[in-house]
Amino acid sequence: MRLDVVTIFPEYLDPLRAALLGRAIDRGLIEVGVHDLRNWTHDVHRAVDDAPYGGGPGMVMKPQIWGPALDDVCGENTRLVVPTPAGRPFTQAMAHQYAAEEHLVFACGRYEGIDQRVIDDAAKRMPVDEVSIGDYVLVGGEAAVLVMVEAVVRLLPGVLGNARSAEEDSFSDGLLEGPSYTRPEVWRDLAVPDVLRSGNHALIDRWRRDQALERTVRRRPELIGLLPEGSLDKHDLKV
Numbered sequence: 001m002r003l004d005v006v007t008i009f010p011e012y013l014d015p016l017r018a019a020l021l022g023r024a025i026d027r028g029l030i031e032v033g034v035h036d037l038r039n040w041t042h043d044v045h046r047a048v049d050d051a052p053y054g055g056g057p058g059m060v061m062k063p064q065i066w067g068p069a070l071d072d073v074c075g076e077n078t079r080l081v082v083p084t085p086a087g088r089p090f091t092q093a094m095a096h097q098y099a100a101e102e103h104l105v106f107a108c109g110r111y112e113g114i115d116q117r118v119i120d121d122a123a124k125r126m127p128v129d130e131v132s133i134g135d136y137v138l139v140g141g142e143a144a145v146l147v148m149v150e151a152v153v154r155l156l157p158g159v160l161g162n163a164r165s166a167e168e169d170s171f172s173d174g175l176l177e178g179p180s181y182t183r184p185e186v187w188r189d190l191a192v193p194d195v196l197r198s199g200n201h202a203l204i205d206r207w208r209r210d211q212a213l214e215r216t217v218r219r220r221p222e223l224i225g226l227l228p229e230g231s232l233d234k235h236d237l238k239v
């Protein structure tokens with residue numbers, strides 16, 4: 001997979017080259033390109049924004065800059081992803097879909113966003129997703145790209161290594177992850193639940209499922225309704 005990011009703050013994407021993602025790049029599992037949008041400006045001020053038509057606060061990013069940048073960065077098999085507060089919610093299912101893509105380009109807006117015609121024009125030539133990473137407002141798209149790239153790249157074969165497979169993800173069964181514990185057995189008078197030290201793995205699996213179910217019902221009840229038909233057995237319904 002190849003990932004390209006277009007931004008006016010290329011240094012914001014430096015974390016892509018650290019830790020797990022950095023190792024995935026070093027091992028050739030992914031190729032990453034970060035491009036400074038200002039390289040496509042023409043004027044001495046390297047302006048990327050202008051006042052909004054119709055008035056209103058802030059500035060809008062210029063189509064004459066974004067257009068040529070995306071023309072150069074996008075290819076035949078690109079999916080363009082544009083973070084925005086007004087986007088479709090990013091989900092684990094989308095992360096899996098993106099992990100199967102050959103080439104992802106992320107367009108990072110700033111100010112009040114990118115002139116809509118940039119997205120509309122690109123959509124004539126490639127799939128374009130306007131995506132939100134949550135119902136809160138950021139200052140630009142870069143943080144959202146870091147979140148999405150991490151969620152996508154960890155799903156690629158070989159990235160997580162044997163210790164942890166993405167198949168065991170908390171969302172893989174539609175429930176939240178239950179609590180985790182490690183040594184010591186007692187810490188500040190708080191003990192690890194006895195069942196986890198019982199060695200009875202059927203009992204442990206059942207307890208973990210119950211914990212995940214209870215946590216999901218308490219914290220994200222709306223997820224219960226989304227579970228595939230037949231996900232809950234008669235024991236679950238007693239939880």
Ligand SMILES: Nc1cc(-c2ccc3ccn(Cc4ccccc4)c3c2)n[nH]1
Nearest residue numbers: 083084085109110133134136138140141
């Ligand atoms: N989930 C999520 C995404 C964003 C996001 C993404 C890209 C941009 C580009 C500019 N802004 C600032 C902005 C503030 C308000 C209205 C419109 C734009 C962005 C915010 N916020 N929250």
